[in-house]
Each structure stands twice: as C-alpha cells, then as structure tokens.
Amino acid sequence: MSKRKNKKKKSCLIGPLNQKDRNNKAKRIRVQAAKSQMKIPISKHFCNRDEFRYKKKIGSYTKGLPHNSLGIVENSAYHNFLKALKSGKTEDFELIPLGGMVKLANPQAAYAFDLVGTDSHQFRIAVPPSFSSAWEASEMAEVYWQALTRDVPFEQFDTNPLTLAAASDLTRFTDYRGPKINGKVTPSTLFRGETKGDFVGPYISQFLWKDIPYGATTMVQRYRTTIAGSDYMHSYDEWLKIQNGSPAVSPKTDNTPRYIRNGRDLGEFVHHDFSFQCPLSACLILLSYGKEALDPANPYLSSATQAGFITFGGPHILDLVVRAARQALEAAWFQKFLVHRRVRPEEFGGHVHNHMIRKACYPIHEDLLQSQVLSEVFRKYGTYLLPMAYPEGCPTHPAFPSGHACIAGAGITILKAFFNESYVIQDAVVPNVDGTSLKPYLSEPLKIGGELNKLASNIAIGRDTAGVHWRSDAIEGLKLGEAVATSILRDYRSTYNENFKGFTFSKFDGTLITI
The missing domain is CATH 1.10.606.10 (Vanadium-containing Chloroperoxidase, domain 2)
Incomplete structure (x- = not known):
C-alpha cells in the first residue's frame, strides 16, 4: 500500500472555532437556554371553578360525550373524560364514551x-x-x-x-x-x-x-x-x-x-x-x-x-x-x-x-x-x-x-x-x-x-x-x-x-x- 494512501487527510474546516469548540459552544447555548427556563417561577393555574360549582357540568365543555334530552352530559362519561385527562394514559383516553361518531x-x-x-x-x-x-x-x-x-x-x-x-x-x-x-x-x-x-x-x-x-x-x-x-x-x-x-x-x-x-x-x-x-x-x-x-x-x-x-x-x-x-x-x-x-x-x-x-x-x-x-x-x-x-x-x-x-x-x-x-x-x-x-x-x-x-x-x-x-x-x-x-x-x-x-x-x- 502506498504512503499516499496511508496519509491522513487534513480537515478543510476554517472559521473561528474548531469542531470540538463548536460542539461545546452548542452545548452551552442549549444548557443556558434550559437554565433560563428553569428560572421562571412555577406557574399556578386558576380556573373559574364552574366545573366544581355545577354538578350537571353546565359550565363545562361536554360536546361529543353522551347527553340527555336537556343537553346535560352523562356523569359517568364526564368522569371517564376527567380520569383520562388526570392520568394522561393513552389507554384511558380510549375508554372515554362518545355520544356519536365525532371524536x-x-x-x-x-x-x-x-x-x-x-x-x-x-x-x-x-x-x-x-x-x-x-x-x-x-x-x-x-x-x-x-x-x-x-x-x-x-x-x-x-x-x-x-x-x-x-x-x-x-x-x-x-x-x-x-x-x-x-x-x-x-x-x-x-x-x-x-x-x-x-x-x-x-x-x-x-x-x-x-x-x-x-x-x-x-x-x-x-x-x-x-x-x-x-x-x-x-x-x-x-x-x-x-x-x-x-x-x-x-x-x-x-x-x-x-x-x-x-x-x-x-x-x-x-x-x-x-x-x-x-x-x-x-x-x-x-x-x-x-x-x-x-x-x-x-x-x-x-x-x-x-x-x-x-x-x-x-x-x-x-x-x-x-x-x-x-x-x-x-x-x-x-x-x-x-x-x-x-x-x-x-x-x-x-x-x-x-x-x-x-x-x-x-x-x-x-x-x-x-x-x-x-x-x-x-x-x-x-x-x-x-x-x-x-x-x-x-x-x-x-x-x-x-x-x-x-x-x-x-x-x-x-x-x-x-x-x-x-x-x-x-x-x-x-x-x-x-x-x-x-x-x-x-x-x-x-x-x-x-x-x-x-x-x-x-x-x-x-x-x-x-x-x-x-x-x-x-x-x-x-x-x-x-x-x-x-x-x-x-x-x-x-x-x-x-x-x-x-x-x-x-x-x-x-x-x-x-x-
């Protein structure tokens, strides 16, 4: 094998940073962005309390779930809806009863x-x-x-x-x-x-x-x-x-x-x-x-x-x-x-x-x-x-x-x-x-x-x-x-x-x- 083939090729990279320094800077930028976000105080989220105020859920979104003749949602269906939202589990979402064909x-x-x-x-x-x-x-x-x-x-x-x-x-x-x-x-x-x-x-x-x-x-x-x-x-x-x-x-x-x-x-x-x-x-x-x-x-x-x-x-x-x-x-x-x-x-x-x-x-x-x-x-x-x-x-x-x-x-x-x-x-x-x-x-x-x-x-x-x-x-x-x-x-x-x-x-x- 010739010496030319064994010789390592030189990098063609030019610029203010070599690849190692570039990687380190990229990491610092990402880490600093994450640290900046971590400094934001943990948010407390408040609602108008209608969901807790009305047992029949008249102030809450219920469309797509089963309702009675007055348009009041079935309690069990809304319960399953909330259960899925609280757990975040895909299988719980699949158990939400729907009132019709619309998902x-x-x-x-x-x-x-x-x-x-x-x-x-x-x-x-x-x-x-x-x-x-x-x-x-x-x-x-x-x-x-x-x-x-x-x-x-x-x-x-x-x-x-x-x-x-x-x-x-x-x-x-x-x-x-x-x-x-x-x-x-x-x-x-x-x-x-x-x-x-x-x-x-x-x-x-x-x-x-x-x-x-x-x-x-x-x-x-x-x-x-x-x-x-x-x-x-x-x-x-x-x-x-x-x-x-x-x-x-x-x-x-x-x-x-x-x-x-x-x-x-x-x-x-x-x-x-x-x-x-x-x-x-x-x-x-x-x-x-x-x-x-x-x-x-x-x-x-x-x-x-x-x-x-x-x-x-x-x-x-x-x-x-x-x-x-x-x-x-x-x-x-x-x-x-x-x-x-x-x-x-x-x-x-x-x-x-x-x-x-x-x-x-x-x-x-x-x-x-x-x-x-x-x-x-x-x-x-x-x-x-x-x-x-x-x-x-x-x-x-x-x-x-x-x-x-x-x-x-x-x-x-x-x-x-x-x-x-x-x-x-x-x-x-x-x-x-x-x-x-x-x-x-x-x-x-x-x-x-x-x-x-x-x-x-x-x-x-x-x-x-x-x-x-x-x-x-x-x-x-x-x-x-x-x-x-x-x-x-x-x-x-x-x-x-x-x-x-x-x-x-x-x-x-x-x-x-x-x-």
Missing part, C-alpha cells in the same frame, strides 16, 4: 414538550368569566348579535338597523368588556379587537385583501363563502344531535368567490384556513415590500457586502412563523383540556333555550335574560339557541383559549419582530359591497404594525362571529400566542453570529419590548 380533537397534545421556548405548561393566562356572571352574559349577547349581523357588510355598520341595535343593547350590559367610546359601544367599535390598530381604517386588515405573492404565481384573496342566511343548529333536535357527536349536513356554498366583506365571509375564512395560513400569507406580502419594510434593527440593512437569507431573511422569518404556530397550539391545548374545560357558546345557548322555555332553571345573569338580543333571536328562529355559521358547530375541544387566536398571536408577534411596524402600506384597498372586486382606500395611512394587530384580531374574533368562541377566548388567546412567540425569540436570540442588537416590537397592549 375528541387531540387532547393528548396537552402533554407535549418542545425543545425551544418556554414549556407550554408554564404560561399563565387570565381566568375566563363564570357561567352566572354579568361578564359571561355580555359575551353571550355579543355572539348572538354577531350571528344576527353576519350578512351586514362591515362598511354599513354605521347605518344598518341591526348593528345599531347591537351597539345599543351591548352598551346596557353591566360588564361588557369590549371596546367603547365614552362608555358606549358604537358601530365603529362593534365586534372589534382591542389593539390600537383595530380602530384605524376598515374592519378587515389589508393582509386579508391584498394579493399574495406565492412563488411564481399570485394568489388573489377571493375566498369561498356560504350564501346569506345559511345558519345552523337553531332547531333543538339538530342542536342536541350535534352535541352528541352526530355528523353535520353539508353547508350551502356561494358559487362566487368573494373578498371578505362581512361576518359570514370572515367566519367561513377561519372555518377552512390551515393553522398558520394568515401569518404565512402576511409574511409573503411583507417580504414583497423589500428591505424598506424590514425592521431597522436587521443587521443586514447596514451591511455593504452581505444580504440576509438563512438568518434575517425570508427563510428565517417564514420558518419562525410556522414554528411558533404549533407551539402556540400546544400552549392552548394545555389550557383547554388540563385547566379550564370552558363551555362553548353553542352549549351555553342550549341552556339559555331550556331556561327560557322553562324546561330547566339555570343561574343565567339577568342582563342576558332581559336583553333585546334574545327577543331578536327568538323572533327570527323560534328558539333561543345560538345560530351557528358552521353546520357542525364548534370543534370537539374546549373553548378557552381560542386556538386560532393563539396561532395568530404567535405568528403576528414574529412578524412584528422582523418588520418595520411604522412602514406605511402602499395602495391600500377595500372591497365593493358584494365582495367581487377591490377599490382604493383613500383615507388615513395604514401601517404595518396596526394592520398586523388588526389581522390577529380578525382571525381571533372571526371565530366568535361564527359562534364557536367567546370574546375572552380571542383576547386571551392572542396574549398567549404572543407570550409563546416571545419565548421562542428569546431562546434564538443567542444563536446568531451577526452583530444584532435584538428584536424590538410593540405588544398587543402597546408596550414596547426588546429581546
């Missing part, structure tokens, strides 16, 4: 771990309103009004009799916590989110209207919707079948794709969107604006020789938007199944109906029982059930917090960290009244930060418009998603080689934060 939506996701960011069980959120509270009554009234006004174009909220009545009725509630002006709900605040961006410009964010650059093609944001008046589960028999897990009928689809112009269109968008669709689409739109739209702290904006790509470029931002979405869902599922198990609005509507027709007596707050909205619902449908936008009603997982809201909160937080929130969006648009075309929006300037906040609210509250969530599900879900994304950014902050001063962005409450 529970992935409760074991509540136990999952991730290797980046804060553990899902360490995030705390506010306690939702209790069944008998004035706050809960106001949130139920709001979703009733959202159902009644689904077909009112957003641009007609100032003049339509139904939206004017909704604003007036909600103002009378003693503990309505949605946005107001001088203590009153107005058509301009009706069903809006609670960030500054929500009150500037049209109800719908530009990121749900403008074309999406998608590789070598362009996606026009005209979407499938359902025809006006196609509401579901407002007959008692249909409602009870759905609570027991029976399959739903097919929806009545509009043959014309439309830009989102009213609550029905928005509700249908968040019916069929995939998990991270809205922040992904917004990211693609923002990337098309060029370097002027990037956050000023991006280290490559000042470089004379380099451009961002794997770090601080498109692949980096897109990856974190998608990554944050799943972790936000894990945090949501922990809260949904292992802490709150909050009743869904459609379930609450069944209890309202049985109370109003005197088949049962429940501690529903007088604010709701004496409201105009119950009269309006009964006049139109002949029951007091919540008219649902989806034939299957809500998904088979508890209400609080909203998964859509958590995803939106996480994704939009990532986008605000990488893009310039003060950048003014050019060529703003609004749809015509039937949603078939766009026209220029010529009023006040619309900025990236405000329109991203509005996008988050649209996605979160759009689920309320469909009848599947409460306002507090949406608002607290956005905050939870924001916290998840912030923890991810914090862990990744120490992994970059660039001279980077940190991520700075405004939170949903307006607070400026730097990581």
Whole structure:
C-alpha cells in the first residue's frame, strides 16, 4: 500500500472555532437556554371553578360525550373524560364514551414538550368569566348579535338597523368588556379587537385583501363563502344531535368567490384556513415590500457586502412563523383540556333555550335574560339557541383559549419582530359591497404594525362571529400566542453570529419590548 494512501487527510474546516469548540459552544447555548427556563417561577393555574360549582357540568365543555334530552352530559362519561385527562394514559383516553361518531380533537397534545421556548405548561393566562356572571352574559349577547349581523357588510355598520341595535343593547350590559367610546359601544367599535390598530381604517386588515405573492404565481384573496342566511343548529333536535357527536349536513356554498366583506365571509375564512395560513400569507406580502419594510434593527440593512437569507431573511422569518404556530397550539391545548374545560357558546345557548322555555332553571345573569338580543333571536328562529355559521358547530375541544387566536398571536408577534411596524402600506384597498372586486382606500395611512394587530384580531374574533368562541377566548388567546412567540425569540436570540442588537416590537397592549 502506498504512503499516499496511508496519509491522513487534513480537515478543510476554517472559521473561528474548531469542531470540538463548536460542539461545546452548542452545548452551552442549549444548557443556558434550559437554565433560563428553569428560572421562571412555577406557574399556578386558576380556573373559574364552574366545573366544581355545577354538578350537571353546565359550565363545562361536554360536546361529543353522551347527553340527555336537556343537553346535560352523562356523569359517568364526564368522569371517564376527567380520569383520562388526570392520568394522561393513552389507554384511558380510549375508554372515554362518545355520544356519536365525532371524536375528541387531540387532547393528548396537552402533554407535549418542545425543545425551544418556554414549556407550554408554564404560561399563565387570565381566568375566563363564570357561567352566572354579568361578564359571561355580555359575551353571550355579543355572539348572538354577531350571528344576527353576519350578512351586514362591515362598511354599513354605521347605518344598518341591526348593528345599531347591537351597539345599543351591548352598551346596557353591566360588564361588557369590549371596546367603547365614552362608555358606549358604537358601530365603529362593534365586534372589534382591542389593539390600537383595530380602530384605524376598515374592519378587515389589508393582509386579508391584498394579493399574495406565492412563488411564481399570485394568489388573489377571493375566498369561498356560504350564501346569506345559511345558519345552523337553531332547531333543538339538530342542536342536541350535534352535541352528541352526530355528523353535520353539508353547508350551502356561494358559487362566487368573494373578498371578505362581512361576518359570514370572515367566519367561513377561519372555518377552512390551515393553522398558520394568515401569518404565512402576511409574511409573503411583507417580504414583497423589500428591505424598506424590514425592521431597522436587521443587521443586514447596514451591511455593504452581505444580504440576509438563512438568518434575517425570508427563510428565517417564514420558518419562525410556522414554528411558533404549533407551539402556540400546544400552549392552548394545555389550557383547554388540563385547566379550564370552558363551555362553548353553542352549549351555553342550549341552556339559555331550556331556561327560557322553562324546561330547566339555570343561574343565567339577568342582563342576558332581559336583553333585546334574545327577543331578536327568538323572533327570527323560534328558539333561543345560538345560530351557528358552521353546520357542525364548534370543534370537539374546549373553548378557552381560542386556538386560532393563539396561532395568530404567535405568528403576528414574529412578524412584528422582523418588520418595520411604522412602514406605511402602499395602495391600500377595500372591497365593493358584494365582495367581487377591490377599490382604493383613500383615507388615513395604514401601517404595518396596526394592520398586523388588526389581522390577529380578525382571525381571533372571526371565530366568535361564527359562534364557536367567546370574546375572552380571542383576547386571551392572542396574549398567549404572543407570550409563546416571545419565548421562542428569546431562546434564538443567542444563536446568531451577526452583530444584532435584538428584536424590538410593540405588544398587543402597546408596550414596547426588546429581546
């Protein structure tokens, strides 16, 4: 054998660290991230106590389990449900009795771990309103009004009799916590989110209207919707079948794709969107604006020789938007199944109906029982059930917090960290009244930060418009998603080689934060 073949090849590696030092540094980064997470105080999680307060579980999520004729869950079935959640054993989940064919939506996701960011069980959120509270009554009234006004174009909220009545009725509630002006709900605040961006410009964010650059093609944001008046589960028999897990009928689809112009269109968008669709689409739109739209702290904006790509470029931002979405869902599922198990609005509507027709007596707050909205619902449908936008009603997982809201909160937080929130969006648009075309929006300037906040609210509250969530599900879900994304950014902050001063962005409450 020749000497040349026996000679060891020299490594071609160059750079500031040899492989051993690189491995050690990688270990230190991971260990330091884990130590930082361990310094977070152990969270205590509190609920509204409805599960303990009511033996019949009227304030708890029970859809998909077997119910009696009043929509009350069978005690043994709920016991088995709780037993599985407490043990976490796969075999216990297989013993949960179902009332029909529809399965529970992935409760074991509540136990999952991730290797980046804060553990899902360490995030705390506010306690939702209790069944008998004035706050809960106001949130139920709001979703009733959202159902009644689904077909009112957003641009007609100032003049339509139904939206004017909704604003007036909600103002009378003693503990309505949605946005107001001088203590009153107005058509301009009706069903809006609670960030500054929500009150500037049209109800719908530009990121749900403008074309999406998608590789070598362009996606026009005209979407499938359902025809006006196609509401579901407002007959008692249909409602009870759905609570027991029976399959739903097919929806009545509009043959014309439309830009989102009213609550029905928005509700249908968040019916069929995939998990991270809205922040992904917004990211693609923002990337098309060029370097002027990037956050000023991006280290490559000042470089004379380099451009961002794997770090601080498109692949980096897109990856974190998608990554944050799943972790936000894990945090949501922990809260949904292992802490709150909050009743869904459609379930609450069944209890309202049985109370109003005197088949049962429940501690529903007088604010709701004496409201105009119950009269309006009964006049139109002949029951007091919540008219649902989806034939299957809500998904088979508890209400609080909203998964859509958590995803939106996480994704939009990532986008605000990488893009310039003060950048003014050019060529703003609004749809015509039937949603078939766009026209220029010529009023006040619309900025990236405000329109991203509005996008988050649209996605979160759009689920309320469909009848599947409460306002507090949406608002607290956005905050939870924001916290998840912030923890991810914090862990990744120490992994970059660039001279980077940190991520700075405004939170949903307006607070400026730097990581």
